[in-house]
Amino acid sequence: MEPVRWGILSTARINHAVIDPARESEKAVVIAVASRNLARAETYAREQGIERSYGSYKALLADDDVEAVYVSLPNALHVPWAIKALEAGKHVLCEKPLGRTPEVVEQAFDTADRQDRVLMEAFMYRHHPLTRKLKELVDSGALGELKQIRTAFTFTLDNRDDVRWRPELEGGSLLDLGCYCVSVSRLLGGEPERVYGRQRLAPTGIDVGFTGTLEFPGEASAQFHCAFDLPAESYVEAIGTTGKARVVEPFRCNDPHVDLNGSRIDVDDVDRYLLQLENLSEAIRGKAEPLLGRDDALGQAATIAALYRAAETAAPETPRRAAAV
Numbered sequence: 001m002e003p004v005r006w007g008i009l010s011t012a013r014i015n016h017a018v019i020d021p022a023r024e025s026e027k028a029v030v031i032a033v034a035s036r037n038l039a040r041a042e043t044y045a046r047e048q049g050i051e052r053s054y055g056s057y058k059a060l061l062a063d064d065d066v067e068a069v070y071v072s073l074p075n076a077l078h079v080p081w082a083i084k085a086l087e088a089g090k091h092v093l094c095e096k097p098l099g100r101t102p103e104v105v106e107q108a109f110d111t112a113d114r115q116d117r118v119l120m121e122a123f124m125y126r127h128h129p130l131t132r133k134l135k136e137l138v139d140s141g142a143l144g145e146l147k148q149i150r151t152a153f154t155f156t157l158d159n160r161d162d163v164r165w166r167p168e169l170e171g172g173s174l175l176d177l178g179c180y181c182v183s184v185s186r187l188l189g190g191e192p193e194r195v196y197g198r199q200r201l202a203p204t205g206i207d208v209g210f211t212g213t214l215e216f217p218g219e220a221s222a223q224f225h226c227a228f229d230l231p232a233e234s235y236v237e238a239i240g241t242t243g244k245a246r247v248v249e250p251f252r253c254n255d256p257h258v259d260l261n262g263s264r265i266d267v268d269d270v271d272r273y274l275l276q277l278e279n280l281s282e283a284i285r286g287k288a289e290p291l292l293g294r295d296d297a298l299g300q301a302a303t304i305a306a307l308y309r310a311a312e313t314a315a316p317e318t319p320r321r322a323a324a325v
C-alpha cells in the first residue's frame, strides 16, 4: 500500500512512538512536525530527519500533503487539536487519554464521522500479542470464572516542571497512569456498573495518587492504584475460581509473557508502537479495522469521569456515557 503521510503536533518526548516505527514501516512515513516555536520545530526536524517543519500546529494542518496527524500534546489539548485536525481533513492518532469526559470524546468522534476520517486513542499496549493472550486466557475459562482483577501503575515523578503536575493541562496520576489500569480492567471485566475512588492531592491540585474499584455486572470487580510518588511498579492480575494469570509490565510489554498458575507462557516480543501505527495506517487505506474506536474511548472516559466524581463525593458512582447526539 502507499505509505500514509504523517505529521506530528509538538516536539513531545513520546514522539518516538511514531517516528521510530515509521522508519521501519513501509506503511507510514513522517513528513512534518510542528511546534509552538519555529526554531524548535526546525531543529527537531533536522535531528529526526523529518522533511518539513512548522512554527504552529495550525500551519501543519494546512499542509495538504499531510494525511494523518499524531497528537502528542498535554492532555487538556488532546480533544481540541484532534477536532481541529479532523476538521482540516486529517486522520488522527491521539495520545491517551483522549478526553477526561465522555462528552468531549463524543464530540471528537462525531467530528471524525462527519469528516469521514479515522480517529483512534493511542493505547499502544492493546496492539501487543501479550494483551491478546491475557484476554484469551480469561475468555477461554482457563482461570475458571473471573472474580478479581488487580492492577497497578506507579513511578516517582521528580521533575516538578513536568506538565503532569499541572491541573490546567489535565495532569494527574489517574489520567496519566491509571487510565491504563482502567483500560485493562475494562478489557477483561467489561464495562463497570459502579466505581469507587479515592485520591491523594498534590499541592498543585492534581491527584498524585489514585486508588479505585470498578464493579462489573455479576460478581467480578477490579482494584487498581496509580501514583507519581511511589516506587515504579506495573502489573495486572486476573484471578478466577480455578486459576490466576499475572503479567508484569503489561503496558510497556517488556519481556512479554503471562504467568499462568506459576507456568510461563511467552508471546512474541514485538513493537507495540509499530503495530499501532500500522493498524491505523492500514485503517486509513481501508485495509483494516482500527483496533480501538468510539465505543472503547467512551467507556474509558465514562469510567474515568465517574472515578473522579466518586473521589470528590466519597460515594459510589455509575459511569455515564454522553447522551446520544
Ligand SMILES: NC(=O)c1ccc[n+]([C@@H]2O[C@H](COP(=O)([O-])OP(=O)(O)OC[C@H]3O[C@@H](n4cnc5c(N)ncnc54)[C@H](OP(=O)(O)O)[C@@H]3O)[C@@H](O)[C@H]2O)c1
Pocket: 009, 010, 011, 012, 013, 014, 015, 017, 034, 035, 036, 037, 040, 072, 073, 074, 075, 077, 095, 096, 097, 122, 124, 163, 169, 176
Ligand atoms: N503512549 C505512551 O507510551 C505515552 C508515554 C508518555 C506520554 N504519553 C502521552 O503523550 C502526551 C505527551 O506526553 P510527553 O510526556 O511526551 O509530553 P512532553 O514531553 O511534555 O511534551 C508535550 C509537548 O506539547 C507541546 N505543548 C503545547 N502546549 C503546551 C503547554 N502549554 N505546556 C507544555 N507543552 C505544551 C510542547 O511541544 P512544542 O513546544 O514543540 O509545541 C511539548 O513538547 C501525554 O498526553 C501523555 O499522556 C503517552
